[in-house]
Amino acid sequence: MSQALKKALIYIALGIWTVIALFPIFWTFSTTFKVAKDVQMGKIIPWVQYQPAWLGLRAIGLSPDTIFTESTPRTEFLIRFWNSILASLGGASIALMIGATAAYGLSRFEYKYAIWRNKDISFFFLSQLILPPVVLAMPFLVLYKELALLDSLFGLILIYALMVLPIVIWIMRDQFDSIPPELEQAALVDGCSSWGAFLRIVVPVALPGMVAAFILSVVLCWNEYFFAALLTSTKAKTLPVMVASQTGSQGISWWSMAAISSAAILPLIIIGIFLERYIIKGLTAGAVK
Amino acid sequence: MASVEINDIRKSYGDHPVIHGVNIDIRDGEFVTLVGPSGCGKSTLLRMIAGLEPITSGDIRIGDRVVNELPPKDRDIAMVFQTYALYPHKTVRQNMGFALQLRKAPQSEIDARVMRAAEILDLKPYLDRYPRQLSGGQRQRVAMGRAIVRDPAVFLFDEPLSNLDAKLRVQMRAEIKELHQRLKTTTVYVTHDQVEAMTMADRIVVMNAGVVEQSGTPLELYDRPANLFVAAFIGSPSMNLIKGTLRTGKKPAVVADGEAELPLITAPDAADGTPVLYGIRPEHLDIAKSGTKAGFKTTVTVVEPMGSETQVFAKLGEQKIVGVFRKRLALDPGDELLLMPEASQAHVFDAATGKRL
Numbered sequence: 253m254s255q256a257l258k259k260a261l262i263y264i265a266l267g268i269w270t271v272i273a274l275f276p277i278f279w280t281f282s283t284t285f286k287v288a289k290d291v292q293m294g295k296i297i298p299w300v301q302y303q304p305a306w307l308g309l310r311a312i313g314l315s316p317d318t319i320f321t322e323s324t325p326r327t328e329f330l331i332r333f334w335n336s337i338l339a340s341l342g343g344a345s346i347a348l349m350i351g352a353t354a355a356y357g358l359s360r361f362e363y364k365y366a367i368w369r370n371k372d373i374s375f376f377f378l379s380q381l382i383l384p385p386v387v388l389a390m391p392f393l394v395l396y397k398e399l400a401l402l403d404s405l406f407g408l409i410l411i412y413a414l415m416v417l418p419i420v421i422w423i424m425r426d427q428f429d430s431i432p433p434e435l436e437q438a439a440l441v442d443g444c445s446s447w448g449a450f451l452r453i454v455v456p457v458a459l460p461g462m463v464a465a466f467i468l469s470v471v472l473c474w475n476e477y478f479f480a481a482l483l484t485s486t487k488a489k490t491l492p493v494m495v496a497s498q499t500g501s502q503g504i505s506w507w508s509m510a511a512i513s514s515a516a517i518l519p520l521i522i523i524g525i526f527l528e529r530y531i532i533k534g535l536t537a538g539a540v541k
Numbered sequence: 542m543a544s545v546e547i548n549d550i551r552k553s554y555g556d557h558p559v560i561h562g563v564n565i566d567i568r569d570g571e572f573v574t575l576v577g578p579s580g581c582g583k584s585t586l587l588r589m590i591a592g593l594e595p596i597t598s599g600d601i602r603i604g605d606r607v608v609n610e611l612p613p614k615d616r617d618i619a620m621v622f623q624t625y626a627l628y629p630h631k632t633v634r635q636n637m638g639f640a641l642q643l644r645k646a647p648q649s650e651i652d653a654r655v656m657r658a659a660e661i662l663d664l665k666p667y668l669d670r671y672p673r674q675l676s677g678g679q680r681q682r683v684a685m686g687r688a689i690v691r692d693p694a695v696f697l698f699d700e701p702l703s704n705l706d707a708k709l710r711v712q713m714r715a716e717i718k719e720l721h722q723r724l725k726t727t728t729v730y731v732t733h734d735q736v737e738a739m740t741m742a743d744r745i746v747v748m749n750a751g752v753v754e755q756s757g758t759p760l761e762l763y764d765r766p767a768n769l770f771v772a773a774f775i776g777s778p779s780m781n782l783i784k785g786t787l788r789t790g791k792k793p794a795v796v797a798d799g800e801a802e803l804p805l806i807t808a809p810d811a812a813d814g815t816p817v818l819y820g821i822r823p824e825h826l827d828i829a830k831s832g833t834k835a836g837f838k839t840t841v842t843v844v845e846p847m848g849s850e851t852q853v854f855a856k857l858g859e860q861k862i863v864g865v866f867r868k869r870l871a872l873d874p875g876d877e878l879l880l881m882p883e884a885s886q887a888h889v890f891d892a893a894t895g896k897r898l
Contacts, residue, residue: 434626437593442687443614443643456630 280517283510284308291506311508312515329494333515336491338405339480340473343412348466350413351420352458356450358421359428360436374425377418385415385478396483405488411479416469423468423535427461428454464534467527471520491516543604543617543694543727544569545590550599552585552751559585560751562599567729567744572721574730576738577748577774584699586748587731591620591697603694614643619688620697623704625680627672627687633659634668637686658686661720678709685717689724696721698730702737714740735775739763747771765888769895772820772888778852778863780820784892787815795819795889798858801837804884809898811891817898820888823852823865829881836881844872853878 283291285304295301306315313319313326354377357363358370365373392411393402401407431454439449455462477492484493491512498509545567552560560582567573575583588594590601592613600607608616619640627636635642637658638651646654659665662682672680681701688696698717702710718741721728732738738745739759746756747770754774755767766772772780785797793808795817803819811817829836839855839862846869853864855878864880872878889898 432624432626434622434624435628437591437613438620438622438626438628438687439639440593440613441591441618441620442640442691445612445614448643453628457628459630 277517277521280510280513283506284514286507286510288506305507308507308511308514311505312511314511329512329515332489332491332494332512335405335408335488336474336516337519339408339412339488339490340470340476342405342409343416343473344466344469346409346413347416347420347469348462351417351465352424352455352462354417355421355424356428356454358425360433374421377421380418389478389482392479393482402483403485403487407483408480408488408490411483412473412476415476415479416472419472420465420469423461423465424458427458427465427534431457460530461534463527463530464532467523467531471523474516474520544571544602545695545727545729546602547586547590548600548602550586550589550601551597552582552589552594553597558597558751560597563748563751563753565746565753565756567727570725570727572718572728572730572741572743573746574732574738574742574744575746575748576732576735577754579733580750581748582751583731583733583748587620587697587699587729590695590729591618592616617694618697619691619693619695620699621684621688621701623700625672625684625701625704627680627683629672632669632671633664633675633683633686636672636683637690640687640691654690654692655686658689661689661723662686662716677705678713681705681709681713685720689720692726694727696726696728696730698728698732700732701730702732703734710737717741736777739775745775747774749774765897766820767897769818769820769890772890772897776822778823778865780822780888781826781862782890783819783821783857783860783862785817785819787811787813787817787889787898789813795887797837798860801857803837803882803887804835805887805889806884809889811889811898815898816892818890818892819882820890821882821886823863824867825883825886826862826864826866827881827883828864828866828870829879836879839878839880841872841874841876841878843874844870846870855880 279296282296282298285298285306285308286295286302287305287307290302298304306317309315310318311325312329313323314329318326358374363370363373368376396402396407399407401410435453435457436449439453440446444452475492476490477496480490480493481496484490495509495512495516498505498512545565547563547565547567550560550563551558563582563586565573575586577583585594589596590603592608592611596609600609602608603616603618628639631639634655637655641651641654655668656665659668662685664679664682664686667675667679667683672683675683684701701717702713705713714737730741742759744756745759745762747754747762749770755762755771762771762775766775766780769782773782783795783797783803785795785801785803787809788794788796789808789811790813793805795803795805797803797819803821837857839857841853841855843854845852845854849867851866851868851870853866853870853872855862855864862880890896891898
């Protein structure tokens with residue numbers, strides 16, 4: 253087979269895969285502009301099969317005719333959007349701070365709890381991911397009720413931090429393991445305290461991994477539905493919950509659901525496009541020499 | 542500058558002792574190498590001096606302070622690591638100035654000192670590069686620069702040359718020695734390479750299995766090794782150690798392999814018939830003329846012509862013998878060779894204790 257043909261086949265395959273991968277996103281975005289019958293009849297191509305309408309954006313107060321007017325749906329939507337941002341950034345930040353220090357400890361010091369060693373402790377953290385979140389539903393509901401954290405953004409941030417902590421610890425431990433301990437020792441000899449060596453030498457060197465862990469955590473928190481649905485009701489509701497709540501008594505409002513979904517997907521697409529290389533760099537640790 | 546005093550230092554990991562009571566006095570300005578096979582405790586000892594490893598018992602003084610409990614940053618030491626341990630996110634300039642910056646030295650002083658160190662080490666063109674943009678030898682220099690800039694009381698080197706190729710190692714060896722002659726800072730240098738130890742040190746401390754086997758100037762160790770370990774460790778190719786029994790009397794000698802007589806000038810203080818090892822350095826063997834009675838018969842196994850000298854590997858019975866001769870020799874494997882040791886250069890070690898007799 254000639255080189256050109258080979259290349260052509262590869263590009264065709266990649267092209268098909270691109271269409272498959274992008275179609276759901278395209279469908280979500282385009283559905284924002286469909287009316288009920290376009291959705292039900294499975295119309296796909298705008299302007300050819302159906303005439304785009306502002307229905308979806310109007311439902312969240314962002315269509316051209318509603319954007320400059322007072323709009324309750326828009327306020328509602330923006331609060332949810334802002335809640336999602338705060339919950340995911342807050343959860344990821346707390347998880348990163350606690351997780352990075354925990355991972356550093358696991359990477360550099362020897363711990364002994366009865367028969368447990370570092371390896372076992374690390375696995376214990378990771379094993380929390382095996383547990384389905386449903387198991388925690390009742391205990392947390394009771395706990396949050398007692399602590400008056402129900403329907404509070406702070407409560408949501410805390411549980412999100414807890415949720416992504418194992419992943420952060422796991423990524424950061426790998427990252428710290430790849431940094432030779434001589435670096436900190438050199439810093440200690442140069443005049444740093446233990447914390448100084450950690451903050452001035454280890455953290456900057458481990459930054460790619462931290463960025464990766466942070467982005468991954470943000471994404472996971474951003475997409476989280478279960479705890480948000482369980483622990484929030486009006487004040488602290490997030491976007492995923494709002495998406496799910498578009499299935500009302502009058503059937504599913506596809507257009508508004510699609511509009512909110514698009515708004516939920518958009519930040520992730522931006523993260524994916526611009527920060528992808530940091531994620532890869534951070535997750536393929538050991539690049540530091 | 543300061544002296545370093547190591548008094549009865551012991552170190553155990555749990556119940557497992559690794560250093561068993563080491564005493565070393567290092568004078569102000571002295572260049573001391575700790576040398577020994579891997580796992581002998583030399584690096585651990587160095588790290589205890591640096592404060593990177595806790596001391597189980599005993600004490601370490603730097604100058605007139607006991608530093609046992611001081612963190613590394615308060616010991617006024619600088620350390621060069623085997624892996625260099627340069628900060629990858631800092632430029633050469635920042636790497637070298639980091640310690641001063643931590644001490645809150647004025648920027649002008651940092652600049653001046655970094656510049657001076659860079660001049661000494663030929664690093665001026667590289668000051669704004671990152672460690673990953675440097676070759677192994679340059680990184681090594683930066684690591685040294687980082688130490689020099691601080692002007693510490695003691696330099697600690699932990700096998701700094703073992704990651705370099707052979708040629709660069711010889712060059713850096715000379716540079717470090719020159720640097721020491723220039724700065725006259727007390728230096729403790731750990732290496733497993735006895736050639737490095739011999740060429741650089743004012744004094745060598747030979748360690749083995751957590752104890753000091755002998756300490757002294759390079760030539761003292763070479764000429765009068767205190768025991769079998771030092772005898773075999775120092776010198777390349779290493780000393781021939783031939784098993785035999787001591788014969789005292791008028792013509793003292795060591796009798797090996799039944800009949801070979803290895804001559805001695807004076808009999809050591811031991812009983813006739815004591816099992817001993819006769820030590821003779823390869824360069825202290827001569828080729829005896831055939832027909833003479835002196836010397837012992839060996840069979841040549843390998844000949845290595847090196848140009849300026851010839852190394853001959855031979856066998857006396859089952860024992861291997863190496864000779865180094867400063868002339869060219871026409872020998873073939875299987876040839877018979879009559880070797881004559883210089884009696885005045887012979888060493889005798891007790892076979893039971895390994896001690897010099």
